[in-house]
Amino acid sequence: xxxxxxxxxxxxxxxxxxxxxxxxxxxxxxxxxxxxxxxxxxxxxxxxxxxxxxxxxxxxxxxxxxxxxxxxxxxxxxxxxxxxxxxxxxxxxxxxxxxxxxxxxxxxxxxxxxxxxxxxxxxxxxxxxxxxxxxxxxxxxx
Numbered sequence: 001x002x003x004x005x006x007x008x009x010x011x012x013x014x015x016x017x018x019x020x021x022x023x024x025x026x027x028x029x030x031x032x033x034x035x036x037x038x039x040x041x042x043x044x045x046x047x048x049x050x051x052x053x054x055x056x057x058x059x060x061x062x063x064x065x066x067x068x069x070x071x072x073x074x075x076x077x078x079x080x081x082x083x084x085x086x087x088x089x090x091x092x093x094x095x096x097x098x099x100x101x102x103x104x105x106x107x108x109x110x111x112x113x114x115x116x117x118x119x120x121x122x123x124x125x126x127x128x129x130x131x132x133x134x135x136x137x138x139x140x141x142x
Contacts, residue, residue, distance in 0.1 A: 030055040040128060040135040047132070049073070054097075056088040060141055063088070064125060066134065067108055069095045073134050074108045075125040082118035 030049070034041055034057055043066055049055050054067040056078060063078035065088045076097070078088050085101035092098075096114055098105045104118035111121040128135040 032057050034059040034136075034138070036138060038138050041138055042133050043075075043127075043136045044073075044134045045132055046073075046129060046134060049134075052092050052094075054088050054092055056086075057136070059136070059138065062141060064136070064141070065097075066127075066136070067092055067097070069108060071095075072109075073127050073129055075127050075136055076106070076108055076111060077123045079122070080104055080106075080118060081113075081120040081122055082116075087122070 032043060032055065034043065037060070043057055044055060049066060049068045051068050051070055054065050057064045057066055057075075063086070064075055065078050066073065066075050076087070078086050080087055080099040080101065082099065082102055082104045085099040087097050087099055087106070090098045090100040092108065095108055096105050097108050099118070102117055103115070104113065105115040106112065106118070106122050107114055109124065111124045113119065113121055125140055126137050128137065
């Protein structure tokens with residue numbers, strides 16, 4: 001019993017292996033590394049990300065989440081302003097993303113906090129959708 005408890009604690013806390021709290025329609029984990037430095041850069045096709053699904057982008061040393069709401073595509077910081085949890089690993093429903101660590105909720109269109117414990121908003125980034133492609137403006141990312 002002691003060994004099983006130690007092994008389970010090691011898997012969950014040190015190796016970060018646990019239950020996937022995202023719902024079934026979240027789809028497979030998607031990730032993309034962006035090498036470009038400035039300007040509009042294609043980050044996805046419009047049919048690649050479904051409603052309430054997220055894709056993690058690595059841009060200029062930052063982690064940015066690309067997501068699709070019921071109405072449009074959005075981009076926001078992957079880091080929760082409360083304790084730094086990955087928002088891409090959380091859930092998104094109806095334009096709200098929830099941090100998997102402590103449950104802070106953010107409006108993905110403007111970054112405002114909808115529910116704590118977070119007190120500061122997250123950064124959002126402008127996107128352009130043109131010809132079935134989604135573009136991120138890298139000039140807006142510092």
